[in-house]
Amino acid sequence: MKVKYFAWVRERIGKAEEMIEPPATVRTVEELIAWLSGQNEAYAYAFEKPKIIRTAIDHAHVKADATIAGAREIAFFPPMTGG
C-alpha cells in the first residue's frame, strides 16, 4: 500500500511517500504506526507520540483502531492547522 506523510511527520521521516508491505499481523492503524516506528530512528521520532498523529485512509479521517485491510493509500499527519 502507498503511505503518505505530511508536515512535521514528513520532515522527521525524510520522505513524502513510499510503498510499504507490512506483515499480515499488522491489522489496524495503531499496529501500523507501531510497526513503522520499529523501522528506524526517524520513524520512531515521527511517531514518538502516536496519540497525536492523525490518520486518513483513502482520503477520509479514521481512528487508531480502524482496520487497514483493503486500504490503497494511508496518510499520517499532525493535527490540522489550516483556515
Add this chain to the structure above:
Amino acid sequence: MTSSAANCPVAIRIQEDDFDIAREIAVLTRSRTDIGAVVSFSGLCRADEDSSKIAALTLEHYPGMAEEEIKRHVDEAMSRWPLNGVTVIHRVGRFRPGQNIVLVLTASQHRRAAFEAAEFLMDYLKTSAPFWKKEESATGTGWVEAHARDDEAAARWTRS
C-alpha cells in the same frame, strides 16, 4: 471542484493564486434573484502570534483529500441550512502578513443561514481539512500547533 444541487452551486478551489472577493461574490450571485444574503469570511496571514512576530507562513496541504474533506463539510452545511451557493477557496504556498489565505462565501435567502453556514464551514476547515501552517519568525521556523479552542469551536456543531 464544482457541483450543483438543489439550486446551490458549489465551488471548491485550492490554489496558490490570490482571490478577488468582489469578483467571487459577483460570480456567486450572477443572474440570481433568489439570493437575499451573502456572507463572506476571509482569513489573512497576521504578523502577531502570541509574543512573536511572524515574517511569513507556509501552507501545505494533502492534495485530493483536502478538496474531498471540504466537500463533505459543504454537503453537510447544505443539509443543515437552506443555502443558494457556496464558494470555498484555500490558498497554499508562502504568505506574508496581510495576504489572503482563505475565503468562504455562503449565499442564502436570509442572513441567518448564511452566517451560520459560513461559521460552520470555517470551524471545520480549521480542524478537519488537511492543511498545515509553518511559521517563520526572527527566532526560526516551526510548525503551528493546533489549538484546543478550534476543536471546541468545531464541537459546537456536533449533533447528538
